[in-house]
Amino acid sequence: MAAMTEATERSRPAQRQAEIVEHVMQHGSVSANELAELFHVSLMTIHRDLDELERQGVVRKFRGGVSAQPSSVFESNVSFRLRTAKAEKVAMAQRARELIEPGMAIMLDDSTTTLEVARLLEDAAPLTVMTNFLETIKLLSTMRGIRLLALGGEYYPTHDSFLGVPCIDAIEALRVDLLFASTSAVSGSYAYHQEQEIVLVKRAMIRAAQRSVLMVDHTKLGRASLHRLAPLSDIDLVLTDKQAPPEALLEMRESGVKYEVV
Secondary structure: OHHHHHHHHHHHHHHHHHHHHHHHHHHOEEEHHHHHHHHOOOHHHHHHHHHHHHHOOOOEEEOOEEEOOOOOOOOOOHHHHOOOOHHHHHHHHHHHHOOOOOOOEEEEOOOHHHHHHHOOOHHHOOEEEEEOEHHHHHHHOOOOOEEEEEOOOEEEOOOOEEEOHHHHHHHHOOOEEEEEEOOOEEEOOEEEEOOHHHHHHHHHHHHHEEEEEEEOOHHHEOOOOOEEEEEHHHOOEEEEOOOOOHHHHHHHHHOOOOEEEO
């Protein structure tokens, strides 16, 4: 009985932290005081939980609370990104699907936006698809007529994807007809991202593609992040949604960037 009690006590922080993550994902941001009240624990206990979740890269702490939303130096956890701008991502994916023809070789990055493209590929076969996103790999592995090349490397749980030198080496050995990618921020005539590991992989993907399509919903426009990913002049087409800020569209137009609003 004592052993069972001890095991239960050990499991409580893990279970509480999982429930905290779920709550933060649903609400975007929440105060530490609110979490302490919700879970009936001390503020000190909540801060210990949040420190651990921040260490895992699931959330980011700020004074008085915690957030799953991105900042200029923090990319949201994939679980949060899967929940955001769903309708906009689907609309962009439907337009992207129109660019794909049977027999093509296409590459999809590790974004939740291009995951929506992957969902539409079954009737595009025969098709060769390359990706480093585990969720997309699992999805495409069940589709008939899809030749799947998984881009390996070091696995990053926060992104549910494979990155690093082995991934870049694999990309550089390939040449594809089309790349579909996304990023966390676009400002002026440049695309940005918070993490250098992601930047290096996406740059390699752009170099490996004959044509590249950048898919960015309106929440990513008019924002900058820590690392400059690439000039939009390196991109053949930018897809965004109808809520895109007019000033962001004007900046792209003045920079000679080809874009479509879907």
